[in-house]
Amino acid sequence: MQKRITRRGFLTRAAVGGAGLMVGSAGISMNTLSAEAATGSAGAPAPFRPTPAEYAALLAQQEPYEDIIRLPVYKTQIEPRWFAGGSRFWYRSDLAKARQEFVLVDAAQGTREAAFDHARLAASLSQATGKTYEGDRLPFREIAFADDGKSVLFAVDKTVWQCDLSSYVTSRSILTELPASPAVEGARREINDDGGGPAPETASPDGRWIAFVKENNAWLRDAKSGAEKPLGAQGTAERPISEMMRWSPDSQTLVAFTVNRVPVKPVYMVESSPKNGDTRGELHHHEYEQPGDDLSQFDMWIFRPETGAAVKAQIDTIDFWDGTDIRWRGDGGAQFYFERTDRGHQRFRLFEIDAQTGAAKTVIDERTQTFINSNNGYTYYPKGAPEVIYASEQDGWRHLYLYDSQTGARKNPITRGEWVVRSVERVDDDTRRIWFTASGKNQGEDPYFLHHYRVNFDGSNLVALTEGNGTHEVQYSPDRKYLIDSYSRVDLPPRHTLRRVSDGALVVALEQADASELTAAGWRTPEPFAAKGRDGRTDIWGIVVRPFHFDPAKKYPVIESIYAGPQDSFVQKSFSARNGMQTLANQGFIVVMCDGMGTRNRSKAFHDVCWRNIKDAGFPDRIAWIKAVAAKYPYCDTDRVGIYGTSAGGQNSTGALLFHPEFYHVGVSSCGCHDNRIDKRWWNEQWMGYPVGPWYKESSNIENAGRLRGKLLLMVGELDSNVPPESTLRLTDALMREDKDFDLLVLTGMDHTGGGDYGERRRRDYFVRHLLGVEPPDRNAPKAPRPPVHLTMRPVGDEAMAQTDGGPDTTIEFRNDTGKTVELFWLEGGGKRTSYGEILSGASRVLHTYAGHSWLVAVQGDAPLGVYVGESRPGIAEIHAGH
Numbered sequence: 056m057q058k059r060i061t062r063r064g065f066l067t068r069a070a071v072g073g074a075g076l077m078v079g080s081a082g083i084s085m086n087t088l089s090a091e092a093a094t095g096s097a098g099a100p101a102p103f104r105p106t107p108a109e110y111a112a113l114l115a116q117q118e119p120y121e122d123i124i125r126l127p128v129y130k131t132q133i134e135p136r137w138f139a140g141g142s143r144f145w146y147r148s149d150l151a152k153a154r155q156e157f158v159l160v161d162a163a164q165g166t167r168e169a170a171f172d173h174a175r176l177a178a179s180l181s182q183a184t185g186k187t188y189e190g191d192r193l194p195f196r197e198i199a200f201a202d203d204g205k206s207v208l209f210a211v212d213k214t215v216w217q218c219d220l221s222s223y224v225t226s227r228s229i230l231t232e233l234p235a236s237p238a239v240e241g242a243r244r245e246i247n248d249d250g251g252g253p254a255p256e257t258a259s260p261d262g263r264w265i266a267f268v269k270e271n272n273a274w275l276r277d278a279k280s281g282a283e284k285p286l287g288a289q290g291t292a293e294r295p296i297s298e299m300m301r302w303s304p305d306s307q308t309l310v311a312f313t314v315n316r317v318p319v320k321p322v323y324m325v326e327s328s329p330k331n332g333d334t335r336g337e338l339h340h341h342e343y344e345q346p347g348d349d350l351s352q353f354d355m356w357i358f359r360p361e362t363g364a365a366v367k368a369q370i371d372t373i374d375f376w377d378g379t380d381i382r383w384r385g386d387g388g389a390q391f392y393f394e395r396t397d398r399g400h401q402r403f404r405l406f407e408i409d410a411q412t413g414a415a416k417t418v419i420d421e422r423t424q425t426f427i428n429s430n431n432g433y434t435y436y437p438k439g440a441p442e443v444i445y446a447s448e449q450d451g452w453r454h455l456y457l458y459d460s461q462t463g464a465r466k467n468p469i470t471r472g473e474w475v476v477r478s479v480e481r482v483d484d485d486t487r488r489i490w491f492t493a494s495g496k497n498q499g500e501d502p503y504f505l506h507h508y509r510v511n512f513d514g515s516n517l518v519a520l521t522e523g524n525g526t527h528e529v530q531y532s533p534d535r536k537y538l539i540d541s542y543s544r545v546d547l548p549p550r551h552t553l554r555r556v557s558d559g560a561l562v563v564a565l566e567q568a569d570a571s572e573l574t575a576a577g578w579r580t581p582e583p584f585a586a587k588g589r590d591g592r593t594d595i596w597g598i599v600v601r602p603f604h605f606d607p608a609k610k611y612p613v614i615e616s617i618y619a620g621p622q623d624s625f626v627q628k629s630f631s632a633r634n635g636m637q638t639l640a641n642q643g644f645i646v647v648m649c650d651g652m653g654t655r656n657r658s659k660a661f662h663d664v665c666w667r668n669i670k671d672a673g674f675p676d677r678i679a680w681i682k683a684v685a686a687k688y689p690y691c692d693t694d695r696v697g698i699y700g701t702s703a704g705g706q707n708s709t710g711a712l713l714f715h716p717e718f719y720h721v722g723v724s725s726c727g728c729h730d731n732r733i734d735k736r737w738w739n740e741q742w743m744g745y746p747v748g749p750w751y752k753e754s755s756n757i758e759n760a761g762r763l764r765g766k767l768l769l770m771v772g773e774l775d776s777n778v779p780p781e782s783t784l785r786l787t788d789a790l791m792r793e794d795k796d797f798d799l800l801v802l803t804g805m806d807h808t809g810g811g812d813y814g815e816r817r818r819r820d821y822f823v824r825h826l827l828g829v830e831p832p833d834r835n836a837p838k839a840p841r842p843p844v845h846l847t848m849r850p851v852g853d854e855a856m857a858q859t860d861g862g863p864d865t866t867i868e869f870r871n872d873t874g875k876t877v878e879l880f881w882l883e884g885g886g887k888r889t890s891y892g893e894i895l896s897g898a899s900r901v902l903h904t905y906a907g908h909s910w911l912v913a914v915q916g917d918a919p920l921g922v923y924v925g926e927s928r929p930g931i932a933e934i935h936a937g938h
Contacts, residue, residue, distance in 0.1 A: 099610075099689070100607070100608055100609055100610040100689055100690045101608065101609055101610060102609070102610045102692060102695075103606075103609035103610060103611045103612075103643055103692075103827070104827060104828055104829070105643060105827065105829055106829070107829060107830060110642075110643070110823065110827070110829045110831070111832060113604065113641065113642060113643060114642075114832065116603070116604065116641065117638070117641060118927040118928065120603060120637075120638075120641055121862050121863065121906060121927045122906070122926055122927055123573065123576045123577065123578050124573075124578065124632050124633050124637075124862075125862060125906060125907040125924070126572045126573050126576060126578075126632075127149075127151075127572060128548065128568060128569065128570045128572070128573060128632055129148070129149050129150055129151060129568060129569040129570075130148050130149070130150075130549070130551075130566040130567065130568040130569055131548070131549055131568050132541065132549065132551075133146050133530070133539050133541065133551045133565060133566065134146055134147070135160075135530065135532075135539060136199075137532060137533050138200065138204075140534075141532045141533045141534035141536060141537075142161065142162045142163040142532070142534075142536070142537070143159070143160065143161050143162065143163075143204075144159075144160055144162075144532070145157060145158060145159045145160070145170050145198065145200070146158055146160075147196060147197075148566060150191065150569075151569065151571070151572065152850070153192060153849065153850035154191040154192055155191065155192070155193065155196070156169065156173070156191065157169065157170035157171065157173070157193075157198060158170055158565075159171075160553060160563065160565070162532065162536070162537045162553060162555075162562055162563075165562050165563050166563065167553075167563045167564070167565060170198070170207070171207055171218070171220055172190075172223065173190035173191060173193065174190035175190075175223040176190070176193065176207075176218050176223060176225070177189055177190040177193060178223075179218055179223045179224060179225040180193070180194075180211070180216065180218070180225050182225070183216065183225040183226065183227075184211065192850065193209075194211050194212075195209040195210055195211055197209065197210070197233055198233070199233045199234050201217065204220075205219070205220055205221060206218060206219050206220055207220060208228055208230065208233055208234070209233070210232070210233055214227060215227070215228040215230045215231060215232065215233060216228060255267065255268075255298055257300045257301075257302060258278070258302075259302045259306040259309075259360075260302055260303075260304055260305070260306050261305075261306040262278055263277070263278055263279075263306060264276070264277065264278060264306065264360060265278055266286075266300045266302070266309055266311075267298075268290075268295065268296050268297070268298050269283075269285075270285075270290075271290035271291055271292055271295035271296060272285055272286065272287060272288055272289065272290040272295070272296050273285070273286040273287065273289075273290070273296045273300065273309065273311045273356075273358060274286060275360055286309070286311075286358045286360065286363070286365065287356070287358065287363075287365040289313055289356050289365060289367075290313055291313075293315070294313045294314060294315050294354075295313065295314065295316075296311050296312065296313055296314075296356075297311065297312045297313070297314040297353065299311070299312055300312075301381050303383050303387065303388025303391070303410065304383050304385075304386045304387065304388065305386065305387045305388045306360075306388075307359065307360070307361065307387075307388040308357060308358070308359060308388035308391075308410045309357075309358040309360060310355060310356070310357055310358075310368075310381060310391070311355075311356050311358065312353040312354060312355055312356065312373075313353070313354045313356065314351055314352070314353050314354075315351060315352040315353075316351050317349045317350055317351045317352075319342035319343070319344055319348075320342070320343065320344075320345075320348065321340040321341060321342055321343060322340065322341065322343040322779045322781075323338060323339065323340045324338075324339045324340070324773060324774050324775070324776075324779075324780055325337070325338055325339070325773065326338075326339060326773065326774055326804065327773060327803055327804075328803050328804055330804075339774065341776060343735065343779065344735065344736035344737070345732065345733060345734070345735070345736050346731060346732055346734075346736050346739045346740050346743065346745065346747050346751070347732070347736075347745070347746060347747040348736060350374060350375060350398070352372050352373065352374050353372065353373040353374075354367060354368075354372055354373070355367065355368035355370060355373070355393070355408075356368070357408075357410055357413055359410075359411075366411075366412060366413035367413055368393075368408050368413045368415060369408075369413050369414050369415045370393070370395070370406060370408070370415045373395065374398060375396060375397060375398035376396065380393060380394035380395070381393055382394075382434075382436050384407070384436070384441070384460070385438075385439075388410055389409070389410055389411070390407055390408065390409055390410060391407075391408055391410060392405060392406065392407055392408075392418070392434075392436065392443070392460070393405070393406045393408055393415075394406075394432075394434060396427065396429045396432075398740070398745050399426075399740065399744050399745035399746075400426045400427050400428075400429050400740065400741050400744075400745075401422060401423055401424070401425070401426060401427065401744075402420070402421065402422045402423075402427070403419065403420075403421045403427050403429070403432070404417060404419060404420050404421075405417070405418040405419040405420075405434065405443065405445070405458075405460075406418065407460055407461075416463070417463060418443060418458060418460050418463045419443070419445055419458055419463070421447060421449060425663045425666040426663075426666055426741060426742065426744070427448075428448070428655070428662070428741070429741060430622055430741060431446075431453075431622075431655070432446065433445070433446035433455075433479060434446075435479065435482055436460075437482070437484045437487075437512075438484040439484060440484075441459065441460045441461045442457060442458065442459060442460055442466070442512075443457075443458045443460050444456070444457055444458075444469065444479075444482070444489070444512075445457075445458055446476060446479075448659040448662075450468075450471070451473075451658055451659045451660060452472070452473055452474060452475055452658055452659065453475045453476050453477075453659075454468055454469070454470040454471055454472075454476055455468070455469040455470050455476055455479070455489065455491070455510075456468050456469060457469055457512055457513070457514075466513075467513055467514050468514055469489065469510055469511075469512060469513075469514045470491075470493070470510060470514065470517070471514070472496065473495070473658070474493055474494065474495035474496040474502075475493060475494050475495050475656055475657065475658075476491055476492075476493050477491075477492045477493055477494055477505060477656065478491060478492045479491045480492065480507070487511055487512040487513075488509055488510070488511055488512070489509065489510050489511075489512070490507070490508070490509050490520075491507075491508055491509075491510070492505045492506065492507055492508070493505075493506060493508055494506065494656060495657070496508075496519075497524075499524075500524050501526075501544075501583060501585075501596055501628065502594070502596065502656075502657065503526070503596060503624055503626070503628055503650070503656055504524070504525060504526040504527070504544075504628060505526045505527050505528075505628075506519060506520075506521045506527055507519075507520040507521045507527060507529050507538075507540075508520060509556070518557075518558060518559050519559050520538060520540070520554060520556060520559045521540045521542065521554070521559070522540070522552075522554075522559065522561070523540070523542045523550060523552075524544070524547075525542035525543050525544045525547055525550070525629075526542060526543065526544065526628040526629050527540055527541065527542040528540075528541050528542070529541070531556070535556055536555070536556055536557070537553060537554065537555060537556060537562065538553075538554050538556055539551060539552070539553055539554075539565070540552050540553075540554050543568075543629045543630035544583065544628065544629070544630060545580055545581045545583060545598055545627055545628065545629070545630060545631070546580040546581065546582065546583060546630075547580075547630060548567070548568035548569075548570045548630050549567075549568045549630060550564075550566070550567050550568070551564075551565040551566045551567075552564050552565055553565055568630075570632070573632055577603060578603075578632065579601070579603070580630075581598040581599060581600045581627070581634060581636070581637075582598060582599040582600075582601075583596065583597075583598055584596075584597055584598065584599050584647075584649075584680075584683075584684055585597075586679065586680045586683030586684070587679065587683070588651065588652060588673075588675070588676035588679055588680070589652070589675035589676050589679055593652070593661065593676075595649050595650070595651060595652075595673075595676045595677075595679070595680045596626065596649060596650060597626050597647055597648050597649025597650065597680060598626055598627060598636075598647065598648055598649075599645065599646075599647050599684055599688075600634065600636045600637055600640045600645070600646040600647070601640060601645055602640045602641045602642070602643055602644065602645075603637075603640075603641055604641070607688075607690050608690075609690060610689070610690050610691070610692040611643060611644055611645045611690055611691065611692055612643075612644050612645070612692050612695035612696065612697060612822070612826040612827065613644070613645045613646075613647060613681060613684075613685070613691050613692060613693060613695070613696050613697070614639060614640075614644045614645070614646045614647070614696070614697040614698065614699065614822060614826070615646075615647050615648065615649075615677065615681065615696070615697070615698045615699075615711075615719075616635075616636055616639075616646060616647070616648040616698075616699060616700065616704075617648070617672070617677075617698055617699070617700040617704050617707045617708055617711070618700055618701070618702070618703060618704035618707070619651060619653060619654060619665075619672040619673050619700075619703060619704065619707045620654070620702070620703035620704070621653055621654055621655060621662065621665040621669075621741075621742045622655060622738070622741075623654065623655050623656065624650040624654050624655055624656040624657075625648070625650060625654070626648050626649060626650050627648075635815075636648065638815075638819075639818075639819055639822070642819050642822070642823055642827075643823070643827055644697075644822065644826070644827075645684075645688075645690070645691050647680075647681060647684060649673075649676070649677055649680050649681075650673070651672065651673015651674065651675075651676035651677045651680070652664040652665075652671075652673045652675075652676050653665035653668070653669075653671055653672060653673045654673065665742050666742065666744070667742075667743055667744050667748070667750040667754075668750065668754065669706070669731055669739075669742060669743060669754045670710050670714055670753065670754035670755075670759075672706075672707045672710055672711075674710075674711065674714065674715050678715065678718050681693065681696070681718075693718070695720060695826045696718055696719050696720055696721075697719070697720065697721040697722065697723075697822050697825075697826050698711045698712075698719050698721075698722050698723075699722065699723040699724070699725075699818060699822075700724060700725070700727075701724075701725040701726055701727075701807075701808070701809045702725075702726055702727065702728065702777065702778060702807065703727075703728060704724075704725075704727075705724035705725050705726050705727025705728070705729075705770075705778075705783075706724070706727040706728045706729055706756060707727075708722045708723065708724045708727070709722055709724040709727055709729060709756045709767065709769070709786070710754075710756055712763055712764065712765045712767055713756060713759045713760070713762040713763055714759070714762070716762070716763075716764035716765055719765065720765045720766070720825075720826070721765055721766045721767075721821070721822060721825045721826055722765065722766070722767050722768070723767075723768045723770070723818045723821055723822070724767070724768070724769050724770065724783075725770040725771070725808065725809045725810055725814065725818075726770065726771055726772055726775050726777070726778050726783070726807050726808060726809075727756070727769070727778070727782065727783060727786075728778045728782055729755065729756035729757050729782045729783060729785070729786040730751075730755040730756065730757045730758070730782060730785070730786075731743050731751050731754060731755070732747060732751050732755070733778075733779055733781065733782045733785070734778055734779075734782065735777075735778075756786055757785050757786050757789045758789075760786060760789035760790045760792075760793050760795065761789075761793040761795075763790060763793070763795045763797070766797075766798075766821070766825045767797045767798065768797070768798040768799075768800065768817070768818070768821045769783050769786065769787065769797060769798065769799050769800070770783075770799075770800045770801075770802055770809075770810050770814055770817075770818075771783035771784065771799075771800075771801055771802065772802045772805035772806050772807055772808050772810075773801055773802065773803055773804065773805065774804060774805060774806050775805075775806055775807045775808075776806055776807065777806070777807035778807060783799075787799055798821070800814070800817060802814060812863075816834075819831075841928050841929060842928070843868070843928060843929040843930060843931050844926055844928045844929070844930050844931070845930070845931050845933065846867065846923045846924070846925075846926065846930040846931065846932045848912070848920065848921035848922065848923060848932070848934070849921055849922045849923070849924065850921060850922070862905055862906035862907050862927065863905065863906050863927055864903065864904075864905050864906075865903075865904060865905060865906050865925050865926065865927060865928065865929055865930065866901055866902065866903055866904065866929045866930070867901070867902050867904055867910065867923060867925055867929070867930040867931070867932050868899055868900070868901045868929070868930070868931050868932065869894055869899060869900050869901075869902065869910075869912070869923075869932045869934060870899040870931065870932065870933045870934060871894040871895065871896055871897065871898055871899065871934050872896075872897070872933060872934060872935050872936065873896060873914060873920075873934055873935065873936045874896050874936055875896055875914050875915065875936075876893050876894070876895050876896060876914070876915050877893065877894050877912050877913060877914055877915070877920070877934060878890060878892070878893050878894075878912075878913050878914075878915055879891040879892060879893075879894065879900075879902070879910055879911070879912060880910065880911040880912075880913065881904075881908065881909075881910060882908075882909040882910065882911055882922065888911060891910075893915070894934075904925045905925060906925050906926055906927045907924065907925060908924070908925045909922050909923070909924050909925075910922065910923045910924075910925075910932075912932075912934055920934065
């Protein structure tokens with residue numbers, strides 16, 4: 056039996072290990088290398104080649120590392136609760152040792168101070184409840200101000216209390232729950248907000264008519280009477296009217312399409328080990344367009360329901376995409392815009408179409424010799440003006456332009472310069488202002504760092520809203536007069552400031568994150584590194600990750616993590632305590648990653664390197680960059696270089712061994728698209744063009760399999776719904792025909808993946824075996840049980856540090872010696888509790904959990920006792936009455 060699989064979007068990057076929870080700290084150095092490490096040791100470092108015993112010792116250090124990266128990092132983000140009026144807000148800072156602080160900010164006055172006297176409130180609450188509380192460990196995490204800020208409300212043990220901030224007298228409130236804070240963001244118009252997918256029946260905006268397809272044509276049903284009538288006879292059995300129909304805002308016009316439907320061919324996969332236990336494999340299939348496939352064709356028709364008139368739009372048959380990019384001009388139905396990208400992505404046109412006559416006027420007609428990045432396209436139609444805002448790389452950098460939609464004239468560039476507009480966040484039609492993000496504008500910074508800006512439609516009054524050498528995220532006040540600017544780098548934990556939107560000026564500094572527990576435990580950040588690319592002029596940016604046991608007197612193999620998909624850039628830019636590259640580095644490698652030419656977010660010329668040339672993958676830049684790293688740090692051994700990647704990165708990592716075997720020696724490729732003719736049409740035609748030409752063959756790993764040198768491990772998910780599994784299997788066929796040695800791991804039951812924990816372990820072992828020259832431990836030998844660790848109960852406030860992503864699976868044995876029944880709660884993000892049942896006095900219970908997950912223990916009917924956090928090894932949690 057065949058079983059359909061839902062189609063899935065392309066994975067932008069299937070990174071091994073993942074980035075993990077975003078965390079931060081302030082003021083720590085970029086790395087903790089010695090001066091010798093920073094400059095290179097005297098003489099030639101000896102190659103790092105551990106003995107099996109030494110490598111086993113390295114593996115034993117991995118569990119402590121997993122525990123280190125789960126140490127809490129404080130003040131990583133600000134969650135403002137704004138007062139009505141929008142100029143004041145409060146937030147809570149979680150501090151070390153389960154402490155916390157409530158902070159009040161007055162944006163108008165430019166002040167930041169304690170929201171109240173924490174010690175006095177604790178004393179007052181203690182007196183009111185008969186329990187003892189400390190000022191920096193108050194038993195609540197949310198507050199609300201009342202009486203114009205003269206008193207504060209909070210909930211303790213399901214009771215709402217109110218403290219008068221003039222007298223610090225605390226009493227029970229008449230409220231049963233805390234009032235909610237006002238919404239942070241008011242109503243905003245989404246870009247192209249009148250869109251929406253097709254439906255079998257489409258109601259007119261005034262609710263009078265229901266449009267639907269019957270007998271191959273468009274019909275209308277009166278919503279009240281149910282009476283039906285045909286709109287015309289344009290459809291036939293061969294070219295019926297499609298269910299994609301669009302009403303004008305005034306309900307006077309309906310746009311529909313006749314379609315010459317071309318069936319989409321399927322791809323097939325066999326599930327070898329079905330979950331239902333069947334003794335036969337199960338065949339799966341789903342529709343999948345490949346480059347060069349024939350596509351359905353559409354013709355646009357315009358109907359006037361009141362008169363029955365029907366005209367064909369005066370544009371060519373639509374042979375690419377589905378024709379639904381329609382935007383009505385204003386609130387009526389006289390004209391609408393239609394966006395059209397030609398197949399091959401070398402021409403974009405914007406038409407204004409007259410709904411009465413079907414006449415089409417060209418507003419924008421952009422052509423290029425390479426490609427227009429359709430996946431990153433942007434248009435916006437301001438209300439009340441015959442204009443369009445359009446993003447284009449026509450001057451060599453991605454910028455915004457304002458066009459007159461009546462004449463087609465370009466009125467003005469809105470942004471300009473050798474930098475890149477990354478996204479538009481908001482457009483205000485009334486003030487004619489645009490809020491957007493951009494990168495590369497600040498000289499001396501990493502050109503990928505995001506900054507936020509505001510500019511007028513005419514290009515005047517460009518205002519930088521953020522400041523600081525890092526990549527920025529912002530939160531606006533409800534009235535959009537202020538913003539909280541949070542920025543970080545891979546080597547700089549988050550910093551938070553309050554800024555004024557009118558001019559971007561600093562109002563007051565808020566917080567710097569605290570990662571001292573991480574750094575005290577020996578954790579270090581990756582190092583950002585820039586060097587010249589293939590042309591000797593262009594800076595290539597990346598990061599360098601060293602093992603925690605790093606010894607600059609040794610020379611370590613270098614492994615590159617690669618994903619060179621042209622749809623974006625991929626090197627981590629913001630701070631994180633977790634990095635999948637670090638786990639690999641800890642095995643005894645220098646692990647690096649950079650964005651070479653052919654990827655996005657730099658100049659058009661930088662991006663165009665990928666055109667009809669996916670095999671390039673920026674390798675000339677990557678090799679030059681790695682050599683520059685090694686020139687600065689002699690402990691990098693470029694005679695032992697590995698590379699790994701997934702998806703497009705899988706194609707790249709195999710391509711490294713095929714096209715650059717003089718530099719790359721060992722590769723691991725997961726779910727690679729090894730021939731762009733086998734992969735999805737929409738992604739590959741964007742970069743490789745249409746029609747399919749000889750350059751597809753030239754970039755194919757399969758066609759070039761005979762060039763293989765070095766060691767190659769291929770992994771493939773047998774149910775990969777993104778890149779068909781035969782892409783990898785055809786590569787193995789080509790390698791076998793060339794009598795090449797390679798290794799293959801079929802990931803049974805898996806989709807598009809790096810292989811999960813098992814695949815990651817096999818990937819590490821492969822590099823250890825072939826770059827370090829060490830045979831990994833025998834995984835088939837009997838495994839000795841790991842001794843449990845006795846867990847320490849943490850204070851209740853530590854529930855703020857609860858993590859839900861977790862690490863390796865583990866167990867905790869809870870032993871209740873309190874003399875009372877206790878209840879267990881799993882702590883989700885933000886301290887939300889989920890009950891996992893009771894443990895009677897004197898009893899014990901073993902729960903499966905994950906390292907880093909937090910469990911709160913509470914005596915029934917009383918305050919919580921504390922929190923236990925899972926570790927990599929099985930844990931024992933002894934709950935005593937004295938806790």
